[in-house]
Amino acid sequence: MPTAPAASPPRRRRWVTLGALVLGLVLALLLLAAFFPWDTLRAPVNRYVSEQTGRKFEITRHLDVALGWRQATVKFDGIEFANPSWARDPYLVRAEKAEFDIRFWELLRRRIVLPRLVLSRPSLGLQMEEDGRKTWALGKDSADPATVPVIGLIQVDDGSIDFLAKAQALDLHADFSFDSSRGDLPVDYEIKGRYRGQPMSAVGRTGNVLQLTSVGQPPFPIEIDLKVAQTRLTGKGTVAELADLDGLDAQVEMRGPNLGRLYPALGIALPQTPPYALSGNLRKNGELWEVRGLKGRLGLSDIGGDMQFDKSQQVPHLGGTLRSRVMDMDDLGPLIGLPPTARSANAVEGVAAPPGIAQVDKQKRNDPARKVLPDATLDFERLRAMNADVSYTAERIQNVRELPLDKGSVQVKLKDGVLTLDPLDLGVASGRIAGAIRIDATQNPADIRAALDIRGMQLNRLIPKVDTLKTSFGRLDGRINLSGRGNSVAAWLANSSGDVAALTGRGQFSNLLLEFLGLDGGEIIKFLLEGDHNVELRCAAVAFDVEKGVMNGRTLLFDTSDTVFHGTGSINLADERMDLIVKQAPKDKSILALRTPLRVRGTFAAPKAGVEVAPLAARGAAALALAAINPLLALAATVETGPGKDADCTEVLTEAKTPSSRAAKAGAAKAKQQPTPAGGS
Known part of the structure; x- marks a missing residue:
């Protein structure tokens, strides 16, 4: 088979010459660039x-x-x-x-x-x-x-x-210094300036090479100690990109007077709180911020859990699970528009309480004209800035004063400006209050609805002072169904309509306390000599029709085997005043009885209880007239013939379960609807 002819020498020389020229040109360019x-x-x-x-x-x-x-x-x-x-x-x-x-x-x-x-x-x-x-x-x-x-x-x-x-609203000056003897963090920095009108300062250290954008390099170390007004943050960790803090992984500690004040800086609608001190592992990947192993204090309460804030969605989303081993009731005040108490405001070391808060506390307690319901305007505008789904559980609740709360849990959901607390579950007096609260912040004033059921609360725990009289009560059930509009708790209650009721069936009640309430001197003397004993509680019901902030008594009855009490009156949630009258009807005969209606009136801050003067004066006049004839006859005016009769408990409890007025029925029905927020599932 014939072989291909070899390239001719002239052709080969041309290729060699061309290669040499290209190589020479490249070398010339390199030499030109170099020199x-x-x-x-x-x-x-x-x-x-x-x-x-x-x-x-x-x-x-x-x-x-x-x-x-x-x-x-x-x-x-x-x-x-x-x-x-x-x-x-x-x-x-x-x-x-x-x-x-x-x-x-x-x-x-x-x-x-x-x-x-x-x-x-x-x-x-x-x-x-x-x-x-x-x-x-x-x-x-x-x-x-x-x-x-x-x-x-x-x-x-x-x-x-x-x-x-x-x-x-940021204006700052930063100074840097470099010293290789500082090891992995050779760059020191100091920052001074103002942020949103507040003084700002920071000191810290970083690695000698900072990454403004991702270049495939390992994260660089960073430390910071930042102060803005009374808020302080310290952190130590690494960050991959300085421009947007991507790849941040740092252990941080933060303390300040109120988490709600961080909204302008973080864009997260955190609740108003007492002073706080928190720590945890802060991470950022893309648009997702996470705090893992969060722990610390909100006032007198401990707090822990994990949180996530996702800014990648059209509306940023906050999620997480929080828990408290012990939650103090004083710490809930700022959440509903009340200032923190002196106890709560001074609970966090390193965060100064507002000046004069102890004096303000004392003045408010001693002012009978003060308002009790929170009237501070709640910032519902923030509710439209993000969505949220956060669960919170308190294993034990302390400092509850008159209301014996045991524990509580709530699922907080925020969707398109509508906030729901659903389910809301509180352990109270060995029973529970469960239901939902809904706040529609897309309307102004906000549309607020509360639908809560009361189940199995022990009456002797609701009135613990009566326990000294060896009282053993029954179980209390009830409900709160209110709807209305308002931009504060006080404004909402002043405009709300619906149904409030509490009822109980059979139980035991202290007879000595009963005779004190009925002003029966003869029975009191007998029990003081012979000892107290319990009487049967047949039934009790307290029910109000609520119409635009006025609670009108629908059923107010307390029936025992000894006495039946009937009540009438109203409570004005707008004026924070009450006027209730309780009339006693004894079922037995007694001497030295000064039976006269009891009246409870005054403000929520300073309620006053006493007897109705007119009936008591009538009995006193009769006693004086009979005493003029014979001193012993004066006792005749205090003889009680016992006209009271057993109440029809079935009818009473049925009546207490149903609102009677049209406005109350409509308000209660609206409260129980709890419609799904717009855009929700």
Whole structure:
């Protein structure tokens, strides 16, 4: 088989010559790049950058460039770059030396990509305007995002930064110092300024190389001790990207006077709280913030759990699970519009209580005209800033005073401006209160509805002082169904309508207490001599029709085997006043009885209980008249013939279960509807 003819010598020589020329050209270019007098281009570069940016740019001493295949390394010995005329600081950057890498091919796409930037003794003046203009945008249009360089690693030594962001109400000055003897954290920084009108300061340390954007490098270490007004945050950990804190993984501690005040800074609608001290592991990946192993105190209560805040959704979402081993009732005041008590305000070390709070506490307790219902306007505007789904459980509740709460749990859901507490479950007096509360903040005033059921509460725990009289009560059931509008708890109750009722069946009741309430002197003397004993409680019912803030007594009855009590009257939630009359009808005969109606009236802050004067005066006049004939006959005026009869408990309890007025029925029905929020499932 014939073989292919070999290439002719002239053709081979042409290929060799062409290869030599290409190689020589490449070598010449490399030699040119290596030995090119780049500093001769310093003046043209100064003019070109100044013309393109519309502000003065100057390499003050020397220019050098090292070319690579994908990027170039540019070195400036002395640099001054002016800010736009509208900026506060005259210079964007002034530095003894500057060195940066710049990507060739990104320039063709009108993008400035600087994978690395090194500054020696820099002074930076950064400013952001509310209209989007930035001093570090390098085009003539400083609001055009295409002119903002993308910077990867940044390394600084001694220097300073001034930063002004009017939209965020942030104005700060930072000083840096570099010392290699500090190990992994050689850069110290100190920050002073103001944030939203409050003084701000911070100190800390970082690694010598900071990452403004992701460049595939490992996270760098960072420490911070930050103070804004009375709020303090300390943290230690690592962060992958400084520009948006992506890849943050740090152990943080925070304390301050009120979590609700963090809303402007964080955009998270946290509740109003007493002073707090919290710690946990803070992480950020993309738009997801997480706090793991959260623990600490809210006033006198402990708190723990895990939380997540997702900003990637169209409406940011807060989720998590929280729990308290012990929750103190004083700490709930700020949540419903009350100031923290002196106990709660002084509970967190390192956070000063508001000045004079102890005196304010004392003055309020001693002021009979004070308002009891919280009247502070609740900030419902924040409820539209995010959605939420958070569960909370308190294993034990303390400092409950008259109301013996045992434990509690609630699921807090916020969807499109509608807040629901559902299910809400409270352990009270060995029973429970369960139901839901709904606040529609899309309306003004807010539409608020409460539907709560009371089941199996022990009466002797509701009135613990009676236990000294060896009382053994029955079990109490009831309900609260109220709906209305208002931007505070007081305003809502003053406009609410619905049904409030509490009822109980058979049980035991102290006869001695009963005779005191009935003003039966003869029976009291007998029991003091012979000893107290319990009488049968046949039934009891307290039920009100609520119409636009006025609670009208529908059924007020207390029936025992000894006496039946009938009540009438009303409670005004707007004026915070009450006027109730209780009439006794004994079922037995007795002497020394001063049977006269009991009256409870006055304000919520200073209720007053006493007997009706007119009936008592009538008995007194009769006694005086009979005493004029014979002193012993005066006792006749105090003889009780016992006209009381057993109540029809079935009828009483049935009546107490149903609102009678039209407005009360409509309000109760609306409260129990609890419609699904718009957009919800």
